Amino acid sequence: MPEMKPDYRPQESTKDYDTVRRTTCTNQCESGCGMKIFLKEGRIVDIMGDETHPLSRGGLCSKGTSQFQRYYDPLRVHYPQIRKSLDDPYQRVSWDEAIDFVAERLTLLRQRYGPESLAIFRTGRASMGQKVGGGRFGHFFGTPNVFGQGPICCESPGAAMNYVFGAEGFGRLMNPSPDWKNARCILMVGTEMASQEVITYRAILDAKDAGAKIIGVDTRFNSSMSKADLFLMVRNNTDTALFMAMANIIIQEQLYDKKFVDKWVYGFDEYKEACREWTPEKAERVTMVDRNLIIKAARLFASSKPAMATGCLGTAQQYNSNNTNRSIAALLALTGNIGIKGGGWNWLHNCRPPLSYGHDTHDLPEPRRPVIADNLLPWGDNSVPVIINAMLYGKPYPIRGLIWNGNHLPQFPNVTKTERALRNNLITVHLSIYPNHTYHFAHASFPIAMGMETESICHHGNNRLIQWHNKVIEYQHEHRPDLFFYAKLAQKLGFGDKFPWLTNNDTDVDEKGFTNWLLNEDHMTRGMSSFNLDPEHNPRGGIMWPAETEAEATYQDPEATLRGKWIMYREGDPYPGTDSRFPTPSGKIELASPALEKLGWDRVPRHREGSESWIANPERARKYPISLNTCRITASFHEGGHWWPWADELIPDRYIQIHPELAKILGIEDGDTVVLENDRGSIDGPAWVTEMVPPWGCWVNFGFDRYQPFHPYETVNVVIDDIIKDPVYGQIQWKSMAVRVYLKGTDGTMAASMIHDYLKKKYPNLFNDDGVLLGTYKDRNWDYEEKEPWVDPFSGAMAVAGLKTGE
Numbered sequence: 001m002p003e004m005k006p007d008y009r010p011q012e013s014t015k016d017y018d019t020v021r022r023t024t025c026t027n028q029c030e031s032g033c034g035m036k037i038f039l040k041e042g043r044i045v046d047i048m049g050d051e052t053h054p055l056s057r058g059g060l061c062s063k064g065t066s067q068f069q070r071y072y073d074p075l076r077v078h079y080p081q082i083r084k085s086l087d088d089p090y091q092r093v094s095w096d097e098a099i100d101f102v103a104e105r106l107t108l109l110r111q112r113y114g115p116e117s118l119a120i121f122r123t124g125r126a127s128m129g130q131k132v133g134g135g136r137f138g139h140f141f142g143t144p145n146v147f148g149q150g151p152i153c154c155e156s157p158g159a160a161m162n163y164v165f166g167a168e169g170f171g172r173l174m175n176p177s178p179d180w181k182n183a184r185c186i187l188m189v190g191t192e193m194a195s196q197e198v199i200t201y202r203a204i205l206d207a208k209d210a211g212a213k214i215i216g217v218d219t220r221f222n223s224s225m226s227k228a229d230l231f232l233m234v235r236n237n238t239d240t241a242l243f244m245a246m247a248n249i250i251i252q253e254q255l256y257d258k259k260f261v262d263k264w265v266y267g268f269d270e271y272k273e274a275c276r277e278w279t280p281e282k283a284e285r286v287t288m289v290d291r292n293l294i295i296k297a298a299r300l301f302a303s304s305k306p307a308m309a310t311g312c313l314g315t316a317q318q319y320n321s322n323n324t325n326r327s328i329a330a331l332l333a334l335t336g337n338i339g340i341k342g343g344g345w346n347w348l349h350n351c352r353p354p355l356s357y358g359h360d361t362h363d364l365p366e367p368r369r370p371v372i373a374d375n376l377l378p379w380g381d382n383s384v385p386v387i388i389n390a391m392l393y394g395k396p397y398p399i400r401g402l403i404w405n406g407n408h409l410p411q412f413p414n415v416t417k418t419e420r421a422l423r424n425n426l427i428t429v430h431l432s433i434y435p436n437h438t439y440h441f442a443h444a445s446f447p448i449a450m451g452m453e454t455e456s457i458c459h460h461g462n463n464r465l466i467q468w469h470n471k472v473i474e475y476q477h478e479h480r481p482d483l484f485f486y487a488k489l490a491q492k493l494g495f496g497d498k499f500p501w502l503t504n505n506d507t508d509v510d511e512k513g514f515t516n517w518l519l520n521e522d523h524m525t526r527g528m529s530s531f532n533l534d535p536e537h538n539p540r541g542g543i544m545w546p547a548e549t550e551a552e553a554t555y556q557d558p559e560a561t562l563r564g565k566w567i568m569y570r571e572g573d574p575y576p577g578t579d580s581r582f583p584t585p586s587g588k589i590e591l592a593s594p595a596l597e598k599l600g601w602d603r604v605p606r607h608r609e610g611s612e613s614w615i616a617n618p619e620r621a622r623k624y625p626i627s628l629n630t631c632r633i634t635a636s637f638h639e640g641g642h643w644w645p646w647a648d649e650l651i652p653d654r655y656i657q658i659h660p661e662l663a664k665i666l667g668i669e670d671g672d673t674v675v676l677e678n679d680r681g682s683i684d685g686p687a688w689v690t691e692m693v694p695p696w697g698c699w700v701n702f703g704f705d706r707y708q709p710f711h712p713y714e715t716v717n718v719v720i721d722d723i724i725k726d727p728v729y730g731q732i733q734w735k736s737m738a739v740r741v742y743l744k745g746t747d748g749t750m751a752a753s754m755i756h757d758y759l760k761k762k763y764p765n766l767f768n769d770d771g772v773l774l775g776t777y778k779d780r781n782w783d784y785e786e787k788e789p790w791v792d793p794f795s796g797a798m799a800v801a802g803l804k805t806g807e
Ligand code: SF4
Pocket: 025, 026, 028, 029, 030, 031, 032, 033, 056, 059, 060, 061, 062, 063, 064, 065, 197, 198, 199, 200
């Protein structure tokens, strides 16, 4: 490992402390910073960055340094609570009483509806106890409906890469961020990493300092894009057209790497033909990006080897998610930028190893009913809305029980509909940190220990990294880890032997033993353990997966600053567990995918208009003429941030960004209260009048809910559709919903009409289909009607009945 640069000075606390512990920042983002925790008599008095950590190099973002407020937050949920109905107040009970209550309802649920009627959800920020423990519990309970966060987060790109490059599970990040400084060009798409993944963004700055040119592509200008040498503001959901146009230029101008393509690319001729229609002129009309910028970006990318691509949610949360990501991968493949230093498809978040719920779950009989799913992929997470509909309408079969963590509810699409659906449940359990929106729609709440109160691994998906976080402080109040909940509940339901990790007379749980068990269950992580990961007695920074043996969990390259596999898909280096560089059916990078074609999707990428664009739905555009984009910024990472004061102060308000031209038409001044709405819901908040958004779009930061203590705002997700989504993976279209914005107190219909007419005059192409494909909209067939209203046997409350989707 190279010597650490001298400017990473050891940081010394000025506080009165008696102990320093080293650990890893958990579950606040995917950067995975190293931390030094200063303690006095077992209590945190200071938090600083670990200067010996190869990624964070002593840096922490505001969420890292302020985390002591998170642990000692008096607003946290401190003890178990239950209630018979959502209309009753919670009652404080003991852990055993609360477990008895849940077990009783789950037993009733199993008798009445079958075990498949229980769904278990995890967030990306969940502990291993929730991710693996929850999944394992679900399998032994007998439900296939164990769901990850993927479709409401950003796993679709990883799923697309599985088909392009070949991988076990999700196609994963290739080159770690310390390698990015070797790139001469970085294509940075659909991300606000400077705000959300603060420390990882330093890798972009390092590359820029070393001379790399940055091509930024986003629907909105943001702090990350401010460092771009070329910035392409693309119309929502049209990235596929943009990247196919760039590919067309690269191919037509013979700028591609012919040798690499001949040897390693499958489907080149088909892709070349598919791209041919995307001339710069047509691409400009569809994407709203100037044709000269498209040409410039294509030439810059193709002539700057090595070049890499990175990005995040912007490429995921759209109808074209699968094809957008395949078309980005195609740019890398055409230019031979795979498996080399400074190259690679290096996506944020999308590099978690496969999760195993235990080999013994494979011996279980098949559940009586299959997992509820409506996406094309037969593997990976299933789309979220199917659960909403199964709870609300009981189709294709009822879901009447739910266990989830974090703050899922305001992060779901169509939140009002989800709230109605939750009212139908016999039992909803919230594994609580805060009394947030989700907590208020549960029957049982358990006080969950987190981060430094627990010990286990954390995945840091920006670098294919697994790190260890240490238990630094004792549990407070009645907090216990998620795993404790599942172990106690399994014991009560008669399969406690599958959770042999309870300790101290069943008052605690052995998280270290559990984590070593799960690392050993999957061949991709078998070379790791608490012993070689713990930052207190190992080189900092954890180990990059895959590491099938301990021997692989070492520095594998002279340049490596992290242990483990440094660069994926190198020539002569077979993909783990295979004898092929690219473990696709053809053994090559597949720009044409027979496997996706077999699933009913596009053999080669194509652009399709999303469900709520002006072209796809002109009638809707009259009522809701602006395209909404949402994303989180620093404080708003899942349920954190807004519950502790220092982080909340950074982003106290949920802004509605609109362009100055629209503001002028509507008589809106910066800071005025404006309404944003469509037929699903409505929010209001301060206007931020700015050219960061285009005239046809607006932007809202998410991560708020109406139960937050300091700045409660309704979640923007009340306006998001739950039905039409990326058909392959089920990714929700958070980046392209049709809405209208107007000054509060004025007429929304009139405002919509004024905006529509203005945009139509100024941008006729926005309303011109020009022969582009529309989305398939097959999911609109979800037209359920509840024939037999559900009656809650405990409260007698009638379920909402007779609703149809799309209401
Ligand atoms: S950048 Fe991410 S990992 Fe680092 S301190 Fe901030 S939240 Fe934690």
